[in-house]
Amino acid sequence: MKVLEGKVAVVTGASKGIGADIAGGMAAAGASVIVNYSADRAGAEAVAGNIRRAGGKAEVVQGDVREEHVSRALMQTAVDVFGRLDIVVNNAGYYHYQSLEEITVESFHQHFDVNLLGPILMMREAAALMGPEGGSIINIGSAAARAILPTTAIYSATKAALGKVTSIFAKELGPRNIRVNVIHPGAVETEGVRAAGLLGGEWERGLVDATPLGRIGQVDDITPVTIFLASDEARWITGEAIHVTGGF
Template structure:
């Protein structure tokens, strides 16, 4: 269990389902005050927030599309109005459609880069004046595909490679303020978004994975809460590949 997170204010984008929801649950279980930011699945976000509150936690759900600068400003203002500050920003929201060369157009490329790259930059910009300093934590989400792209994943993989670079660069800028910036790069994790991938390539993925199982959202949530904790205070600018040791 990661200590030192009691009463910390944690903003999780993409927090309504899958990995984001597991992260929200883990922080709430450690006594943090959690904001679940969601783009469209209001029902899932509000149910999650309600479940955490009913279990004795502190959680609110706020709608925001991080590809929209106005939404980002409203989201951060709502968090600060409710809790007064932000201690941890988890940039989990992302989009990941795949298309092969010959089938991509500008709107397809733009939709990925606006959320996965611009969204992280603008979220960080907006949160920074309200982020605890020293002691603030930013945890971004890359992907194992940033290091091992597959056919049709080119633009998504490139966007996640950009997250690795942003994480390293932001860590250098914010280090003097006592703020750490790290990233997690998951492999295939069992969520509703990977059902098709696992149906098509599940046996192949298992064969390449030394731990001989598919990752679960809680596997990633534990890494995130560690990076947010005081125990990780000497780690910054790093991207942790969390894929069960895929070779």
């Protein structure tokens, strides 16, 4: 039996990158998956199409995680379409690296709204709809939560805050058998990283030099950890921060 057989998962920001790989991996592990996207419908449909062609079940749902009604719609769609809600992966994120002089009020709020408010809204709605068996909420943070990296102050602050609320909500939701954990990935090669021109230059060399395992991460380095935390094999794990960084 597959480790997520019969379970239903919602994955935000799943049209590409880490979220897309997690959605596909959870489907391969037996889960039915809600594939959320904000702008890239073609990417989300491709992810869902791959899941269906492999014999899995997936539903695509558009929505900006900053908007309160979106969290309700995502969780309710999981229940309406697949009959239950067991797993939520808060993967949608935003980053724009800026020095102190470059930080704007708009950028501040966009970072915090996407990276912190969005997951909080998702957790609130998920907790309301998860059944008596409970469930697993997995927040995707960042190694930046504890690293000291110039130009990442606002982004790093959002991920550090996400780690804190993870531990608090784990305490609050534990009596309902809802587990809440956060994964902090290191530098991972994604479409966004490639589009930003960060590979093959000083940025990549610096991170590789600071990583004992000697390479940039890949999206499929993160997915197995996410599946484990979502599964019953992690039934005694909650409130934890798992650093998947190659030792960075």
